[in-house]
Amino acid sequence: MHLAVWTYEGPPHVGAMRIAAAMRDVHYVLHAPQGDTYADLLFTMIERSKKRPPVTYTTFQARDLGGDTADLFRAAVQDAHARFRPAAMLVGSSCTAELIQDDPGGLAEGMGLPIPVVPLELPAYQRKENWGAAETFYRLVRTFAGPTAPAPGTVRPQRAIGVRPSCNLLGPAALGFRHRDDVTEITSLLARMGVEVNVVAPLGASPADLARLGEADMNIVLYPEIAGVAATWLQRMFGHTTIRTIPIGVIATRAFITEVAEAAGLDASALLAAEESRLPWYSRSVDSTYLTGKRVFVFGDATHAIAAARVATRELGFTVVGLGTYSREFGREIREAAAEFGVEPLITDDYLEVEAKVAELQPELVLGTQMERHIAKRLAIPCAVISAPVHVQDFPARYSPQMGFEGANVLFDTWVHPLMMGLEEHLLGMFRDDFEFHDGAAPSHLGHPPTQRTAGMAAAGKPDVVEAPSALPSSAATVAGPAPWTAEAEKELGRIPFFVRGKARRNTERFAAERRLASITVETLYDAKAHFSR
Amino acid sequence: MSVETSASAYRSIVHERGQREVFCGLTGIIWLHRKIQDAFFLIVGSRTCAHLMQSAAGVMIFAEPRFATAIIDERDLAGLADANDELDRVVTTLIARRPDIRLLFLVGSCPSEVIKLDLSRAAARLDGQLSPGVRVLNYSGSGIETTFTQGEDACLAAIVPEMGTAPTDEAALLIVGTLSESVEDQFRRIFDAIGVGTVAFLPPRRAADIPSVGHGTRFLLAQPFLAETARVLEARGAKRLAAPFPLGIEGTTGWLRAAAEAYDVPAAVFEDAIAAPRRRAETALAAHRAQLSGRSIFFFPDSQLEIPLARFCHNELGMTPVEIGTPYLHREHLAEELALLPPGMRITEGQHVEHQLDRCRAARPDIAVCGLGLANPLEAEGVTTKWSIELVFTPIQGFDQAGDLAGLFARPLARRDRLGV
Ligand code: SF4
Numbered sequence: 001m002h003l004a005v006w007t008y009e010g011p012p013h014v015g016a017m018r019i020a021a022a023m024r025d026v027h028y029v030l031h032a033p034q035g036d037t038y039a040d041l042l043f044t045m046i047e048r049s050k051k052r053p054p055v056t057y058t059t060f061q062a063r064d065l066g067g068d069t070a071d072l073f074r075a076a077v078q079d080a081h082a083r084f085r086p087a088a089m090l091v092g093s094s095c096t097a098e099l100i101q102d103d104p105g106g107l108a109e110g111m112g113l114p115i116p117v118v119p120l121e122l123p124a125y126q127r128k129e130n131w132g133a134a135e136t137f138y139r140l141v142r143t144f145a146g147p148t149a150p151a152p153g154t155v156r157p158q159r160a161i162g163v164r165p166s167c168n169l170l171g172p173a174a175l176g177f178r179h180r181d182d183v184t185e186i187t188s189l190l191a192r193m194g195v196e197v198n199v200v201a202p203l204g205a206s207p208a209d210l211a212r213l214g215e216a217d218m219n220i221v222l223y224p225e226i227a228g229v230a231a232t233w234l235q236r237m238f239g240h241t242t243i244r245t246i247p248i249g250v251i252a253t254r255a256f257i258t259e260v261a262e263a264a265g266l267d268a269s270a271l272l273a274a275e276e277s278r279l280p281w282y283s284r285s286v287d288s289t290y291l292t293g294k295r296v297f298v299f300g301d302a303t304h305a306i307a308a309a310r311v312a313t314r315e316l317g318f319t320v321v322g323l324g325t326y327s328r329e330f331g332r333e334i335r336e337a338a339a340e341f342g343v344e345p346l347i348t349d350d351y352l353e354v355e356a357k358v359a360e361l362q363p364e365l366v367l368g369t370q371m372e373r374h375i376a377k378r379l380a381i382p383c384a385v386i387s388a389p390v391h392v393q394d395f396p397a398r399y400s401p402q403m404g405f406e407g408a409n410v411l412f413d414t415w416v417h418p419l420m421m422g423l424e425e426h427l428l429g430m431f432r433d434d435f436e437f438h439d440g441a442a443p444s445h446l447g448h449p450p451t452q453r454t455a456g457m458a459a460a461g462k463p464d465v466v467e468a469p470s471a472l473p474s475s476a477a478t479v480a481g482p483a484p485w486t487a488e489a490e491k492e493l494g495r496i497p498f499f500v501r502g503k504a505r506r507n508t509e510r511f512a513a514e515r516r517l518a519s520i521t522v523e524t525l526y527d528a529k530a531h532f533s534r
Numbered sequence: 535m536s537v538e539t540s541a542s543a544y545r546s547i548v549h550e551r552g553q554r555e556v557f558c559g560l561t562g563i564i565w566l567h568r569k570i571q572d573a574f575f576l577i578v579g580s581r582t583c584a585h586l587m588q589s590a591a592g593v594m595i596f597a598e599p600r601f602a603t604a605i606i607d608e609r610d611l612a613g614l615a616d617a618n619d620e621l622d623r624v625v626t627t628l629i630a631r632r633p634d635i636r637l638l639f640l641v642g643s644c645p646s647e648v649i650k651l652d653l654s655r656a657a658a659r660l661d662g663q664l665s666p667g668v669r670v671l672n673y674s675g676s677g678i679e680t681t682f683t684q685g686e687d688a689c690l691a692a693i694v695p696e697m698g699t700a701p702t703d704e705a706a707l708l709i710v711g712t713l714s715e716s717v718e719d720q721f722r723r724i725f726d727a728i729g730v731g732t733v734a735f736l737p738p739r740r741a742a743d744i745p746s747v748g749h750g751t752r753f754l755l756a757q758p759f760l761a762e763t764a765r766v767l768e769a770r771g772a773k774r775l776a777a778p779f780p781l782g783i784e785g786t787t788g789w790l791r792a793a794a795e796a797y798d799v800p801a802a803v804f805e806d807a808i809a810a811p812r813r814r815a816e817t818a819l820a821a822h823r824a825q826l827s828g829r830s831i832f833f834f835p836d837s838q839l840e841i842p843l844a845r846f847c848h849n850e851l852g853m854t855p856v857e858i859g860t861p862y863l864h865r866e867h868l869a870e871e872l873a874l875l876p877p878g879m880r881i882t883e884g885q886h887v888e889h890q891l892d893r894c895r896a897a898r899p900d901i902a903v904c905g906l907g908l909a910n911p912l913e914a915e916g917v918t919t920k921w922s923i924e925l926v927f928t929p930i931q932g933f934d935q936a937g938d939l940a941g942l943f944a945r946p947l948a949r950r951d952r953l954g955v
Contacts, residue, residue, distance in 0.1 A: 035558025040907030
């Protein structure tokens with residue numbers, strides 16, 4: 001048993017949902033209690049998906065236990081098949097169903113559905129979301145590409161003359177950090193090299209597309225956390241070349257191009273010669289001098305964290321003072337990378353430990369997940385987000401990849417911006433006594449002082465609110481003061497959410513002044529509220 | 535998955551069974567931990583439970599909120615670690631880190647129930663070690679037993695045994711169900727004005743303020759989902775005052791009147807006390823009525839507030855409820871509400887989400903009240919929605935909130951009208 005307040009990863013069946021929701025023509029029947037349906041909002045509210053994820057939950061209740069939960073499961077499979085007519089069905093258990101041991105795989109197989117059924121065994125008490133996603137993707141790839149694999153030992157035939165080399169892009173999924181835009185960026189980069197994309201999976205792929213995976217010459221693993229296992233299997237079965245360089249940052253993008261060109265037997269020197277990203281010049285531009293040696297703390301999934309640490313060091317001239325991940329499966333990779341930067345690796349999924357580390361290191365910039373964004377905000381340290389777990393803000397309306405040359409431009413902007421805004425602090429310090437820069441004002445990029453947060457719901461929906469600077473402190477007012485507030489009314493005012501409190505105060509005082517009231521009571525407050533809400 | 539129709543005394547109520555699309559009772563912790571300011575809620579559950587809480591509450595709203603999950607892992611299941619020892623260890627760490635905590639709830643989940651982890655015994659044992667500094671109670675918020683707001687019911691029912699026994703001749707009024715502090719204070723002022731004597735609230739704001747209960751106690755339910763809490767209060771001798779729920783002018787008036795009548799308050803005194811806030815509410819509602827009247831509304835089952843809300847929308851805003859879904863319908867507690875609803879309303883109890891979506895698409899309501907998982911997909915299909923969860927998190931009870939409540943329905947429609955894209 002361990003104590004968790006916030007978690008970086010959900011349970012493994014949420015990983016499976018991320019695969020199902022990314023694909024077409026797949027439906028997932030999950031044996032789970034009603035509360036587990038919360039997972040739908042991750043897709044509809046965080047990613048703003050227009051469709052519900054393709055998931056049917058059995059929503060068994062206590063009264064079903066010990067009796068007909070298996071029947072309930074079969075009925076759910078039958079109904080889901082009849083209603084959604086998928087090309088393939090995933091079946092499995094959530095944490096609770098795992099304990100009642102109904103064996104969804106066996107039950108579904110016994111039903112003789114006319115479509116392939118892929119049973120998922122995702123041990124909920126050992127594993128987590130990314131593992132679940134990787135396992136689900138692997139199972140699907142095996143099921144659909146497996147039958148097309150050549151006999152073991154078959155030598156991969158040479159590509160015919162005049163046929164363009166092709167690749168699969170593996171790993172992009174639902175709720176991924178900028179996956180949608182990375183796919184666009186890398187696809188166009190490959191097109192300019194003359195490499196065709198055979199299948200992108202799981203994002204946008206159908207089971208029929210998975211059956212075509214073998215046709216490509218190579219697999220490009222964009223997100224090893226999700227596609228690493230499947231790519232290893234494909235390489236073994238089909239003799240594919242696997243490209244594992246992650247094209248994040250200018251240097252890695254160039255290495256990626258070189259690696260792909262080599263595998264495809266192409267000449268990429270023209271593409272490499274053309275300077276494609278603004279990052280190198282912007283980094284050399286004299287105004288960037290102040291970035292030199294900025295102490296940066298990096299945390300995220302292993303892939304994004306390692307890539308970010310390299311870009312930070314070699315492409316922006318920062319100093320990495322801490323590097324860590326919540327992906328225990330990638331402990332080895334992160335340890336190697338940490339050695340590269342001469343720092344202690346931090347491998348943990350306890351955000352309190354991460355917070356303690358950040359507090360101890362006092363970096364000047366944090367590159368992390370949404371969790372680190374909150375940690376940094378609390379510690380008043382500039383921060384940029386580089387990795388899942390995602391938040392609604394990680395799905396910007398504009399094109400905003402992390403990978404490729406355009407991705408490098410995005411990294412430059414999003415990492416340097418919070419630092420540049422830090423200059424405001426000096427101004428604040430300089431003009432501290434000026435009335436417009438009263439004590440309540442904080443640098444705008446640091447958001448609101450940590451004590452006042454709203455109990456906003458979901459998530460999903462509500463960005464942090466920053467209080468607009470209110471009117472001048474009342475002590476500074478020189479005009480005839482407003483009517484005094486009774487203690488009770490003042491207390492009542494204090495309960496109004498801070499971001500409208502200033503307005504409520506001003507309106508009530510105006511209301512009282514217009515009526516020449518001697519004092520402001522709770523009644524006055526509500527009378528004014530009714531008056532102004534007309 | 536069957537659909538059967540039963541004729542109730544009031545109107546036809548359709549029972550539905552199938553996939554539910556609702557939160558489990560754990561979610562109540564999100565408002566309960568804000569309300570009882572020195573309480574901590576420790577869920578004994580899985581990574582799923584922790585993930586639900588974080589997804590529903592919004593990531594990291596509070597630095598360190600007063601809730602957490604003790605995640606059961608494979609060692610606990612394999613019997614390698616004694617679950618009770620583990621729990622003791624987790625609680626000890628927790629209490630050491632949060633010396634401000636006075637009341638600790640161990641909250642059961644589906645996994646803890648399926649493995650039959652006896653949290654009541656664990657709570658009694660820990661209470662023996664930690665009280666009087668910290669009291670330890672337990673309840674279940676599991677999805678196999680509780681739907682969304684029923685978690686609050688289970689929590690409050692767990693507090694009832696902690697209430698002291700009031701003398702029989704003490705006729706205090708008890709308000710049961712979480713209300714925001716400002717709403718609580720508004721009601722307190724009105725109760726003072728009409729003179730009903732001592733008024734206490736459950737849940738209290740602090741553990742030390744748990745009220746007492748006895749044969750003289752009369753209670754008003756402020757929320758429609760408190761079946762079990764009412765039952766255990768009645769078992770302690772308290773008497774429930776039948777009333778509609780304090781939503782809108784009609785509901786609030788009826789709710790307050792039930793107390794006034796029980797305490798023999800002269801009608802004139804009562805009318806006088808509510809005149810001003812009632813007038814304000816009328817003013818506030820008038821503006822919204824113009825926009826909302828004649829619009830149709832579809833309620834997906836969620837919080838059990840659906841019937842009082844539909845009654846408000848229909849009677850005070852002139853809206854037409856096309857379907858009122860509720861996860862459960864407590865016939866007795868909702869009797870006054872059902873009496874206020876016009877005949878012919880379609881009420882469904884339980885849920886088959888796919889069938890319900892089909893009906894919603896066919897009905898094409900002007901607005902659908904639904905959970906977060908359904909809202910955007912319905913919007914994408916052209917149905918304007920209101921997140922039901924906001925109706926639970928926003929202060930909507932009482933006269934001075936009636937306008938805000940109407941505003942919650944008006945805003946999505948107004949937005950639709952504004953947008954040219
Ligand atoms: S439904 Fe059960 S397992 Fe799921 S979050 Fe709720 S208590 Fe936990």
